[in-house]
Amino acid sequence: MKSRKILTGLAVTFITITAFNSCKNEQRKDKQEVAINETVEANNEKTNSETVPVGYKIGDEATDFKLKDINGKMVSLSDYKDAKGYIVIFTCNTCPFSVASEERIVTLDKEFKPKGYPVIAINPNNPEEQPDDTYELMQEKAKEAGFTFPYLFDESQTIYAKYGATKTPHVYLLQKEDGKNIVKYIGAIDDNVKTASMVKDRFLANAVNELLEGKEVTVKETKAIGCSVKQ
């Protein structure tokens, strides 16, 4: 009996490892199928103004703000005189979905800042509720993840609420029109938070590219799982 247990223990480990590996491949296959079947259906047109907490809808004017970056400097959208618009991303230090998106956010900034759409990241969380999201840890995160964009602290937790961000990461793409910042896209960065290499549809990048081409954004709203904002 005893030897069986030991054997079992060893083999469980072995099986876990093999199962894990093969499982991963299977899931990949699944995901591809799902993606093929469902992106077509993905319904991005529906807004849910009745049920979703108040916040901006497509076409609304977004407020500017004055929030502290990790160097103690106050940053506003209006500081970017030459910008055509902004990629405002509510994100935080440790939410796995935010962490999984970090590199992609840096890539987006590198891709679109030169074209007039810089990334502005905002941490909306209350560090008393989420101790990983203090200002000091934001400073560490920005260094460690090589943020090329301002990472701002919504200390009074007023800005995320005005925008209607419910989770991290949560993206708002704004375009300058007659001195106003108009909301053009709300939602996810792309269609696969977990695995960048599996992305089929770069929702946000597509939207920015459409704006750059002077077109209307086709997919205006998308949804993604995220960590709820800690109030």
Added chain:
Amino acid sequence: MKENLQISEVVVNLKKVVSLNFEELQQKYFQNKNDTIYVINFWATWCKPCVEELPAFEKIASNYSDKKVKVLLVSLDFSDKIDSQVIPFLEKNNIKSEVVLLDDADANGWISKVSEAWSGAIPATVIYSKDKRKFYEQSFTFEELENELKLSL
């Protein structure tokens, strides 16, 4: 080979979390039309408010075990964390409700199928029976959850 077969039986007896895509989850758990009330909670081990409200769901499951109430906890942890995080968490917290892991990258496709009202933030809960279905993007205390459940009883 023989050994492996033997052992996979043992694995089944250990705490196990099945990983499903949304279609599988929907077919298995969201379309039942019997006299059971389903309380389905979306959570993750890294989601603090989710973890805080799990005892309320556990208590519902145990207090209503003689009624036809089924509590299902749908983990949104990444699937590669099942062994390293999800199962240790369930064991440590002695979670008795059934747990499955939803592993489906196309969140933009399936979130709205759970509810048009869902922004994608967790925790989120669906309570449904054959003729009623309600969705909640919020945290629950035991009392709040029980009150909502009673509406369906």
